[in-house]
Amino acid sequence: MSLRYINSSLQQLAGELQKSYKQLPAPVVTASTTLFVSYFVYKIFSSTNKRPKNLPPVVPYTVPFIGHGLTMNRDPAKFIQRCKEKYGPVFEIYSYGQKLTVITGKEVVDCFRMGDEYLDFQEGLKEMLPTAHIVTISYDKLKQPEGPDFPWSKHPFVHLVRNNLKSHQIGFFQNRIMDATERGMNKDITFLPGENSTTVDASVFFQTVVARISAQVFAGEAYADNEPLIQALATFALSVFKASVVQATFPRTIADFITRRYMSVGKNIDVIMREVVPHVVDIKQKEDQFGEMEPNDFMHMMLHTPAADDHAHTPEEAAFWLKDIALASIHTTSIYLGIALHDLSDRPDIQNLLRKEMDETRERVGTLTPEVVSQMPILDSFFRESLRIGSDYVGFRHKVMKETVLQSGITLPEGSTIGLSVFDAHMDPELQEIGPNGIPLSEFDPCRFVGRKSKKSTAVGPDLLIFGVGYHSCPGRYFASVEIKYLLASIIDRYDISATTKDGKRAPNRLALVSTSPGRETFEFVPPSDVSFLLCLFREWSWWYLHSMLGSPSELNTPYSKDNRCTIYLHNLFHKSKMERD
Numbered sequence: 001m002s003l004r005y006i007n008s009s010l011q012q013l014a015g016e017l018q019k020s021y022k023q024l025p026a027p028v029v030t031a032s033t034t035l036f037v038s039y040f041v042y043k044i045f046s047s048t049n050k051r052p053k054n055l056p057p058v059v060p061y062t063v064p065f066i067g068h069g070l071t072m073n074r075d076p077a078k079f080i081q082r083c084k085e086k087y088g089p090v091f092e093i094y095s096y097g098q099k100l101t102v103i104t105g106k107e108v109v110d111c112f113r114m115g116d117e118y119l120d121f122q123e124g125l126k127e128m129l130p131t132a133h134i135v136t137i138s139y140d141k142l143k144q145p146e147g148p149d150f151p152w153s154k155h156p157f158v159h160l161v162r163n164n165l166k167s168h169q170i171g172f173f174q175n176r177i178m179d180a181t182e183r184g185m186n187k188d189i190t191f192l193p194g195e196n197s198t199t200v201d202a203s204v205f206f207q208t209v210v211a212r213i214s215a216q217v218f219a220g221e222a223y224a225d226n227e228p229l230i231q232a233l234a235t236f237a238l239s240v241f242k243a244s245v246v247q248a249t250f251p252r253t254i255a256d257f258i259t260r261r262y263m264s265v266g267k268n269i270d271v272i273m274r275e276v277v278p279h280v281v282d283i284k285q286k287e288d289q290f291g292e293m294e295p296n297d298f299m300h301m302m303l304h305t306p307a308a309d310d311h312a313h314t315p316e317e318a319a320f321w322l323k324d325i326a327l328a329s330i331h332t333t334s335i336y337l338g339i340a341l342h343d344l345s346d347r348p349d350i351q352n353l354l355r356k357e358m359d360e361t362r363e364r365v366g367t368l369t370p371e372v373v374s375q376m377p378i379l380d381s382f383f384r385e386s387l388r389i390g391s392d393y394v395g396f397r398h399k400v401m402k403e404t405v406l407q408s409g410i411t412l413p414e415g416s417t418i419g420l421s422v423f424d425a426h427m428d429p430e431l432q433e434i435g436p437n438g439i440p441l442s443e444f445d446p447c448r449f450v451g452r453k454s455k456k457s458t459a460v461g462p463d464l465l466i467f468g469v470g471y472h473s474c475p476g477r478y479f480a481s482v483e484i485k486y487l488l489a490s491i492i493d494r495y496d497i498s499a500t501t502k503d504g505k506r507a508p509n510r511l512a513l514v515s516t517s518p519g520r521e522t523f524e525f526v527p528p529s530d531v532s533f534l535l536c537l538f539r540e541w542s543w544w545y546l547h548s549m550l551g552s553p554s555e556l557n558t559p560y561s562k563d564n565r566c567t568i569y570l571h572n573l574f575h576k577s578k579m580e581r582d
C-alpha cells in the first residue's frame with residue numbers, strides 16, 4: 001500500500017463525507033477523516049506488517065507485563081527447550097516488562113567471542129543491576145568513577161585479580177582460606193544442645209562462610225574475627241539485588257526514593273569504610289615513613305595500583321573498592337558452593353566417593369590444604385559437572401552495541417538485550433563430549449572429566465562457559481574453584497549431608513534476577529554415625545585422653561590415625577565445648 005494511494009484514498013473519503021455532511025465545515029471533516037483512516041491504516045499495518053525475516057522470531061504470550069515470566073520461572077530448562085524446538089536457536093521472549101533475545105546452543109560461544117564493541121556484558125549487567133547508581137543514591141560521600149571516561153580495561157580491581165590470583169599464586173592465601181573455613185565451620189554450623197543433627201539455612205550459610213574467606217584475603221588477616229565487616233560483605237550483593245528489583249519495577253524517582261529510604265546499601269558501605277580505612281591509613285603511614293612494603297592483602301595492593309586517571313589511590317578510595325570485590329566474588333562463589341552442595345544432598349554415593357579420595361590423598365600427602373585439595377581429580381571433576389549442569393538457564397545479559405549478524409543469519413538489532421543460555425550450550429552434544437562413562441549429558445556424572453587433562457574446572461572453552469570465555473573470562477576462577485572445593489571437602493569431612501525436601505530429592509535450582517541460584521531449601525548436616533565410625537571415634541578419644549593425661553599435645557588435629565573424619569569430629573567437639581566454656 002503506497003503513500004500516494006493512501007493519500008488519494010483519504011482525499012476521496014473526505015470528499016464523500018463532505019457531500020453527506022454539508023453542514024460541517026470542510027477542515028473538521030478532513031481532519032476527523034484523516035484521524036479515522038490513519039487509525040485503520042495503523043491497525044492494518046501493525047497486524048499485517050510482519051517483522052523482517054532475519055530478526056529473532058518472537059515467542060507469543062498472553063499475560064501483559066508478566067509475559068513468559070511465570071512459565072519460565074516454573075521450569076526454565078523445559079521452557080527454553082520448547083521455544084528452541086519451535087522457533088530455532090535464537091528467539092525473543094518477554095518477561096516482566098522486558099524484551100530479551102535468548103541465544104542457545106553454539107551461538108552462545110560466538111556471542112561470548114564477539115567483542116565489546118558488538119555485545120557488551122557490563123552494559124547488559126547494568127540494565128539489571130544498576131550498582132553504581134544504587135551506590136550513588138545510597139552513599140554520596142565518595143563518588144564511584146564510572147561512565148565512558150572510566151574504561152573497564154583500567155578497572156583496578158580487574159587488574160589486581162588478573163595479576164594476583166592465578167592458579168600458582170593461590171598458595172600465598174591458603175592459610176587464610178583454612179583459618180576462615182575453620183571459623184566458619186565452628187561459628188556458622190551450630191547444633192542445639194542435645195541435638196545430633198542440624199538444619200543449615202542455605203542462603204545465610206553460603207554467603208557468610210565465603211565472606212569470612214574474602215575478609216581475610218581481600219581486606220587482611222586482621223579481619224578474621226571482624227563480624228561487622230564479614231556481615232557487611234556477606235549481605236552487600238543481596239542488598240544490591242533487592243534494590244535492583246525496585247529500580248527495574250518503578251519509575252526512576254519513585255525507585256530512588258524507595259531505595260534511599262528502605263533499601264539503601266549505605267549501611268554496608270559505612271561499615272566497610274569504618275572498619276577498613278584505618279587499616280589502609282596505617283599501611284600508608286608506614287610506607288610514607290619507611291618506604292614501600294610487599295603487600296599481602298588486596299587493600300594494600302590497591303594502594304599500589306593506579307586509579308583510572310593514574311593518580312595514586314587514597315586509603316578511602318582503596319577501601320571503597322572492597323564493596324566491588326565483594327559483589328564480584330562473594331555472591332558468585334556462594335551460589336556455586338550452594339549448587340554443588342545441593343548436588344551432593346541426595347547422592348550419598350558421591351559423598352562417599354569424595355571421602356574415599358580425600359582419605360587416600362591424606363594417606364599419601366598428609367594434611368588436606370587448599371592446594372592439595374585443588375589437585376584431587378574426582379573432586380575437580382565433580383565440581384566441573386556441577387558447574388556444567390547448574391549454569392544459567394538464561395543469564396549473561398549483553399547489550400547489543402551495534403547491529404550484529406549471527407552465524408545463523410539472525411540479526412540482533414542495536415540497543416536490544418540478549419541473554420545467553422549457557423545451560424543449553426553445556427547440554428549440547430556438539431559442544432560437550434559425553435566422557436568415558438557414557439552417562440547421558442542430562443544426568444549428573446561426577447567422574448565425567450576424570451582423566452581428561454584439558455577438562456579441569458577452570459579450563460574455559462566452548463564446553464565450559466560458566467566463567468565466560470575469551471578476553472573477559474573470569475580471572476577469579478582459580479581462586480573460586482580452590483575456595484569452593486576446599487569448603488566442600490571440609491563440610492563432607494565433618495558431616496553427612498541430606499536434602500530436606502519432601503521427597504528427599506535435591507532442591508531444584510531457581511531462576512534469580514540475573515542468574516541461576518540454588519534452591520532456598522535447607523540442608524540436614526549429620527555427623528557420621530555408622531558403627532565403624534563409632535569404633536574409630538572411641539579409639540581416637542582414648543588416644544586423646546591418654547595423651548592429654550600424659551601431658552602430650554592436647555590439640556586434636558594431630559593425625560593420630562588415618563581416619564581423619566573421627567579426628568575432625570573430636571576436634572570440633574573439643575573446640576565447641578572450649579568455646580562454650582570460654
Ligand code: HEM
Nearest residue numbers: 121158161328329332333336466467468472473474476480
Ligand atoms: C564460581 C564463581 C564465579 C563465577 C561463576 C564467575 C563468573 C564470571 C563471569 C561469567 C564473568 C564475566 C565474563 C565475561 O565478561 O565474559 C566474570 C568476570 C569477572 N570475575 Fe568472576 N566469577 C566467579 C568468581 C569470581 C571471584 C572469586 C572473583 C574475584 C576474586 C571474580 C572476579 C571477576 C572479575 C574481576 C571479572 C571481570 C573480568 C573482566 O571483565 O575482564 N570472579 N566472572
